[in-house]
Amino acid sequence: MLLVKRGAQTLATAHFHALTSFTLMPPIVSTPNSLFHSHFLLFSTKPNPDSQPKPPFIPSPSTTHPELKLLLYRKSKVGFNKLDDALLVFDQMLRLKSGLSVVDFNQLLTALVRMKEYSVAISMFRELRVLSIPADIVTFNTAIHSCCHLDTLDYAFSLLAGIIKSGWVPDAFTYNTLIKGLLSQDRPLEAGDLFNKLIRFQEIQPSVVTYNTIIDGLCKTSNTSMALKLLRKMEQIGLKPDVITYTSIIDSLCKERRVDHALVLVSEMTHKGISPNVITYNILLQGLCISSRWEDIELLLSEMGVRKISPDLHTYTILVDAHCKEGRTTDAEDVIAIMIQKGVPPDVITYTALMEGFCLRGNTDRALEVLNTMMSNGIAPNCYSYTILIDGLCKNRKLDEARNIFDKLASRGLQPNVKTYTTMIQGFCQEGLFEEAKVLLSEMETSGCLPNDVTYNTIIRACLLNKRYEEAAVLIENMRARKFSEDASSTSMVIDLLSIEEQDPSVLAFCKWFLQ
Structure with missing residues (x-):
């Protein structure tokens, strides 16, 4: 761990602006619109009138300090099951605060962090400050940690100043967290600059x-x-x-x-x-x-x-995937047999890699067998697994089977993603079923899954092949409005049209509009 010079508080104050003299991003506010007060429980859901009793571990007004302290200690290790429970505990802590220490409030903040409720942790930290409840270096560090997870580095660095103003000295965790925050925002030069200044001013070893x-x-x-x-x-x-x-x-x-x-x-x-x-x-x-x-x-x-050094699941899966990508599905199956023998059962990623290998070879029947094997072993295929299978079926001209699998995704609790939709649209376009592709594009947007550049270019090329230039123009405008651009295949098709059908005024007008 880093060693902080404990006697360097005045040095820390003097050098604070020098340490943080690199450009920070403008403030990004991701905490709730207003600070909550625990008595109002603004973060909690509305109570169910049919369910009045609280969960048994929630403290009642008669809860003693030792009981509350034990609860906080336990929850700081694992977090609460529900956010409402944490807020109710905070409410009770404010009623009993005269007998609680800063450690107890720190444990509640830690529990929120374990629940990944970073915005709530920051709001709670702010309320503690408003209510003049004592804070120590751990309290500040927990808030800084939450800020970095929310990419609100401007506030994180203001808390660094707050630590010094409160009479505390930033420690190893403080600086490591801030450096990680800068790195997570792809700002390595600033992270390195901060680190070098900390060493230069002997704030850390x-x-x-x-x-x-x-x-x-x-x-x-x-x-x-x-x-x-x-x-x-x-x-x-x-x-x-x-x-x-x-x-x-x-x-x-x-x-x-x-x-x-x-x-x-x-x-x-x-x-x-x-x-x-x-x-x-x-x-x-x-x-x-x-x-x-x-x-x-x-x-x-x-x-x-x-x-x-024993190979693990990831080791075997890498080998299965590599063999499949080179068309060696037999070798991939041998690897799976070895891993099962060694007591390392395949997971959904391993089986999906094998499915993809069979699809690449055009053997969709074997891919379907792998899917059934996976399910019989209690492993639920994910959206990517089905997308691989749909793609393989479409490329092998088995559109009906692909559409059947696609239509059943919702019943399996899976929502098709942009890759799944685009794969199915490509399948329709390949078979000349342009109207079906358009319907699916519409369904895609209605479901809240926005098309990407691959989706647009796929259906635009289908429009061009079907000489539906007006529809292509509308799609191109929509695509450009969403900051996507035409790929090389779409552009090449337009150039080919310009050279082949230049005698058609409408085609010529479309091509010139496209290329301008």
């Missing part, structure tokens, strides 16, 4: 945890070169990177298709006595599979065996 936080954020925002520089800086100042440090960078390198660089880094970490874990190997395996480097894959799997 650097640690592996903090470096890992920044390196992970840099990697997630594709700033791999900066992450590598920080890795080298760690070594220069005598901090030993750990498996988390290396794995973050290895993951980023693999995503950039720089698998050889990633392998060099793995070799480096092992030479330094840092053992890769199953996550590290899975990342490398994924990178090698994308590049179809099967000899290296075999070596990597052998190395895992030597190091006694």
Whole structure:
């Protein structure tokens, strides 16, 4: 952990503006319109007149302080089942506040965070301040943590100032949370700037945890070169990177298709006595599979065996997916057989990858068998599973079967997404059923699932093929109004029309309008 200079309160105050002198985003208010007062329970649902009794764990007016403290301790570990329950507890705490400490209120805020009720946690924090209920560094840190989850960094940094004004000293959690917040908003330069200033003004001592936080954020925002520089800086100042440090960078390198660089880094970490874990190997395996480097894959799997690192569900699923993408469904089935034998049952992702493999080979009957096997094993297919199957059936000219599956999604508790709708529309367009495609497009928007650029371009091309230029023009205008643009296939079709049918004035007018 970072070590805060506890005697540096005046230094913290003096340097606060210097530490935060980078540009912050304009305020983003995502908390409720007005602060709630717990007695009014503005966040709670309306009471049901048929159900008067409260849940048994909600404190009554006669609840004693020890009972309330025990309840808060328990709920700070797991959260409340319902938001109303937390608000009722807060209401009771305000009645008994003379006998409660700041720790008790902190536990309630922590319970809200565990429930991911970040807006409510911030509103409750504000009410505590309005009511002059004491707050400590944990209270402020919990509020800052909630702000960062809501992307309200302007308020988070104002709380940093509030910590200092209240006589507290920001600690490791405070700064780590703010740095994570900047990184989550893809602002790595500002995060690095804050970190460097904290070190320069000796507000903190650097640690592996903090470096890992920044390196992970840099990697997630594709700033791999900066992450590598920080890795080298760690070594220069005598901090030993750990498996988390290396794995973050290895993951980023693999995503950039720089698998050889990633392998060099793995070799480096092992030479330094840092053992890769199953996550590290899975990342490398994924990178090698994308590049179809099967000899290296075999070596990597052998190395895992030597190091006694057992493959997990993700390892096997990566292999199943890689085999299927190369048309080797038999090998994929062999991998599934091995994983079942090893006591690692396939999940919906594994089975869906196998279904996709059969669909790619045109063997939709086997894909349907996999679907039935999945369901018989108690694994519910998801929307992506059905979309893969619908796509395979459409491409193999089995439109009726595809439409039958599509129509039954609602009865299975699934709402088709934009990919599912677009796949079905493509199937209709492929069979020349333009009217059906238009009806489905209308149904799609009515259901609240907005089409994307792929959807529009699919049906626009169908319009052009059917010489329905006026309808194409309307769709193009709608698409452009939603900030989508024509893809290469649509543009190519218009150019072909211009050269083939330039004698038709209406076609010529449409083409010139399209290309202007």
